[in-house]
Amino acid sequence: MSQKILRAAVILSALFVAACSTPNPTTSATSLSNADARIQLVHDARQAMNSLYASTPHAKELANQSVGVLIFPGILKAGLLVGGSGGNGVLFSNDGNVLGYYKVRALSYGLQAGAQDFSEAMFLMTPGAKQYLESSDGWSVGLGPSVVLADKGMAKDFSTTTARSDVYAFVFGETGLMAGLGVQGQKITKLKE
Template structure:
């Protein structure tokens, strides 16, 4: 069996992961950085508003949360090896901006395609926010318990049945990503 097709797939996947990377290779001026953060905050507020309009369970959880981390646009793509990346905003329970974050992951397995989606992580306790801010790159699946809620499950979640530290909602998907993969997200606070 020739390894050439596998090498080509790995090279293409590596290029795709690099294209999805949220790391900028240019130095931005403080004004353009501030403008980008204002735009990111507006997009995150619109994405959260969209989630709450379509999920009463998410809206109820958000009303009682210590904070909500919103990634308005995460780009995911891959061919055998894949990656995803995006930037987001952490809002306090009363809507103040607490910080800016990036998310990224690498996955491998039977997968092909590309998609864009939004993700909101509803942090129910101050400890969940503290863990997010004190960890050197917070990996989903390590640390506090995370429940990934789909739209059907979200209808059944209420403030009396909520028992997890964090509820993650993935919504607004566009594009096509097929297959099975193994991955874990890493969330990192961006410097102010």
């Protein structure tokens, strides 16, 4: 591939990712008060959590054993050679209280094209994992606590007695068309109050 074609593909990819990553103006913090946006985010996160529990009953058992559950109800992933993803989420205690608000961002490069929206739940199983999330200046997944991506096959055989990792992540509710979901390369940062 010539350098001009490669540069054009990278520029078009960046524009595509930027266009797909722009928040919906009807629900962004600029059109709603910060409090209203947070209320909507908590509502969306609880709906996503209930959807996960309905499709994966073991996730509810895992939540009961966790020290916190971080839910991102709508992560948008888009790309054309260069890709990106992002969304906002809520950290809940295992009894359902809101502990904080977070954003997740990721960049990727490779043979990819398309756009997809999905939800992600991260079950923090140890006090150390929760403390790392709350005290670090942004958690880059892959550094810090160990994360296991729980797929549908694992979720069927999964029980709280076999849970041995710091964090279990579930990706669910996918819409759109894009190959390769995962949590690698994500950076999670606490939102300012």
